[in-house]
Amino acid sequence: MPGKTLRLIVLLSLYLLAILGGGIGLVVLGFHKYQATATPSLTPLSFAQRLEQMQAVSAYNRDDLASALPVFTRLAALGDARSETDLGVMYNCGCGVPQDVDKAFALQAQAAAQHYGKAEDNLGSMYAARGDEISATHWYWLAASHGDANGEMDFGWQLRNGYGVPRDDAQAVHWFSLSAAQGDMIGERWLGDSYEIGRGVGLDHAHALQIFQAAAAQGESASMCEMGAMYEDGDGVERDYAAAMRWYRRAADEGNDCGYTGVGFLYDLGLGVPQSETTALEWYEVAGKDGDATGENDVGAMYHRGAGGVKQDFVQAAYWFGLAANQDDAYGEMNLATLYINGQGVPHNDVIAFTLDQKAANQDEPHAEEQLGNAYRLGYATKIDYAQAAKYYSQAAGHGLAKSQAALAYLYETGQGVPQDDEQAYKWYLISQFVTAHPVMEDDERCKAFAALPALKPTDIKSHLTQSQMVQAQAGADAWAAGHRPLHDSPPPPRRPVWLLYVLSVIFSTLLLAIRLWRHLAKNKHVNSDDS
Numbered sequence: 001m002p003g004k005t006l007r008l009i010v011l012l013s014l015y016l017l018a019i020l021g022g023g024i025g026l027v028v029l030g031f032h033k034y035q036a037t038a039t040p041s042l043t044p045l046s047f048a049q050r051l052e053q054m055q056a057v058s059a060y061n062r063d064d065l066a067s068a069l070p071v072f073t074r075l076a077a078l079g080d081a082r083s084e085t086d087l088g089v090m091y092n093c094g095c096g097v098p099q100d101v102d103k104a105f106a107l108q109a110q111a112a113a114q115h116y117g118k119a120e121d122n123l124g125s126m127y128a129a130r131g132d133e134i135s136a137t138h139w140y141w142l143a144a145s146h147g148d149a150n151g152e153m154d155f156g157w158q159l160r161n162g163y164g165v166p167r168d169d170a171q172a173v174h175w176f177s178l179s180a181a182q183g184d185m186i187g188e189r190w191l192g193d194s195y196e197i198g199r200g201v202g203l204d205h206a207h208a209l210q211i212f213q214a215a216a217a218q219g220e221s222a223s224m225c226e227m228g229a230m231y232e233d234g235d236g237v238e239r240d241y242a243a244a245m246r247w248y249r250r251a252a253d254e255g256n257d258c259g260y261t262g263v264g265f266l267y268d269l270g271l272g273v274p275q276s277e278t279t280a281l282e283w284y285e286v287a288g289k290d291g292d293a294t295g296e297n298d299v300g301a302m303y304h305r306g307a308g309g310v311k312q313d314f315v316q317a318a319y320w321f322g323l324a325a326n327q328d329d330a331y332g333e334m335n336l337a338t339l340y341i342n343g344q345g346v347p348h349n350d351v352i353a354f355t356l357d358q359k360a361a362n363q364d365e366p367h368a369e370e371q372l373g374n375a376y377r378l379g380y381a382t383k384i385d386y387a388q389a390a391k392y393y394s395q396a397a398g399h400g401l402a403k404s405q406a407a408l409a410y411l412y413e414t415g416q417g418v419p420q421d422d423e424q425a426y427k428w429y430l431i432s433q434f435v436t437a438h439p440v441m442e443d444d445e446r447c448k449a450f451a452a453l454p455a456l457k458p459t460d461i462k463s464h465l466t467q468s469q470m471v472q473a474q475a476g477a478d479a480w481a482a483g484h485r486p487l488h489d490s491p492p493p494p495r496r497p498v499w500l501l502y503v504l505s506v507i508f509s510t511l512l513l514a515i516r517l518w519r520h521l522a523k524n525k526h527v528n529s530d531d532s
Contacts, residue, residue, distance in 0.1 A: 045080055053083060060086065065096030076107065081116035084108070088122065101126075112139070117148025124154055128163075137164030144175055149184035152176070156190065160200070169200030180211065188215035189223045196226065196235070205236025216247070221256035224248075228262045232271065241272025252283075257292035260284070264298060268307075281308030288320065293329035296320045300335060304344075314345030325356065330363035337371060341380075354381035361392065366399035373404060377416075386417030397428065405432035422464045423473050430477035 056071035075083035088107030111119030124139035137158045143151020156175030179187025192211035195204045215223035228247035251259025264283030287295025300320030306312030324332025337356035360368030373392035376385045396404035409428035
């Protein structure tokens with residue numbers, strides 16, 4: 001019996017040592033990861049120097065620049081890549097030292113020569129600031145190739161927008177995914193955006209919501225706005241205006257203008273809160289005076305409507321829309337074009353309106369596309385061109401604008417700009433009956449088309465169709481509607497970090513030990529009963 005007890009004690013001791021050893025291993029692994037991937041250098045630093053560097057980084061993050069500067073300077077002189085990078089950042093922003101962009105560039109280049117991803121990413125940003133997107137993309141790619149999370153996000157952004165490299169949405173999602181997998185909140189933000197709009201990946205609002213929430217948990221305010229918008233619209237989650245307000249307010253607390261406009265919008269329409277246009281205007285003005293294009297548009301809309309405690313003033317509306325348009329904001333361009341079309345606050349000028357609508361339509365602004373369709377169909381600021389009218393009506397119709405869908409149906413019915421096709425006419429008439437666009441946009445005075453469309457007579461169209469053609473038209477309309485509903489991909493499997501494997505091994509070992517102990521006690525009880 002004493003021998004069995006001794007063996008049990010030895011087994012328990014070994015078990016405790018394994019747990020302790022595993023914990024120490026995790027600490028060493030974490031420090032090794034910091035040392036190997038975060039701070040490669042041509043001149044290896046001692047353990048004490050690494051600790052000193054970590055303390056300097058912590059001081060820098062606390063804005064204690066005076067404590068960080070001498071450490072970064074001394075270690076950078078030894079060739080440490082991270083210290084060169086951090087010191088370069090200080091010189092670039094003039095933080096704790098006189099600003100010296102050339103010295104900052106040289107320090108980043110020294111660190112980048114050691115294949116330090118963060119320095120390569122910083123060089124990319126410096127080249128981008130100079131307008132050299134080709135060189136920026138080169139350095140972003142190197143940073144991404146070396147596993148830097150910011151580099152992966154930035155290279156994905158270049159691919160998404162075609163900056164210095166051919167546009168490739170699928171590859172952009174790939175790099176956003178790698179960045180997000182490392183917990184980079186900006187990478188998560190753009191990965192979520194890709195799923196939300198179905199760009200480079202299948203449309204999946206529910207998965208987008210999960211990704212945005214992960215980024216928002218790290219304080220990424222734009223993702224908070226996205227969360228607010230998804231709760232507001234019921235995308236990937238049940239519509240909840242109270243939750244939308246909470247997320248918008250969190251973003252506003254972080255100083256993000258989209259939070260101000262989001263809160264204002266909910267007050268403007270009384271969604272989840274008592275309607276108050278006055279309160280809405282106050283929130284809009286915070287964003288608008290901060291130079292946010294959405295806020296400028298919203299303030300302009302209030303003056304256009306004469307709401308929020310201000311009188312209707314088209315001159316003020318044109319001023320605010322103009323501020324947004326000057327930032328190449330598509331909605332501001334379209335709004336200002338509408339004022340020029342109607343001669344409200346500005347002299348009537350179809351040519352300026354046409355130019356503004358073209359700029360907005362190039363950014364896929366649906367109402368600008370609709371107004372261009374009207375201009376080409378009616379000959380405003382351009383020759384009548386039914387083919388061009390059909391083109392722009394088709395684009396706006398694809399974005400869900402019912403008036404453009406009805407106009408397209410009319411063109412098919414009359415054969416103007418497109419081959420005469422009663423079946424297509426009837427299909428687009430049916431589609432125009434669906435509620436496919438944002439209801440607020442459709443009802444907003446500033447978005448109304450300047451030309452009335454002819455009233456369709458579906459009974460006349462149907463009289464020219466066979467039963468089979470009507471069935472085909474209905475099927476085409478249903479297919480279009482189905483194609484404009486969210487699709488849901490399966491979410492990727494969750495990452496399993498090393499610490500989780502360690503915890504699982506501890507639980508498994510504990511179960512084995514408990515079974516062994518239970519058997520030992522049961523055997524002793526059996527032996528004792530035999531002795532008695």
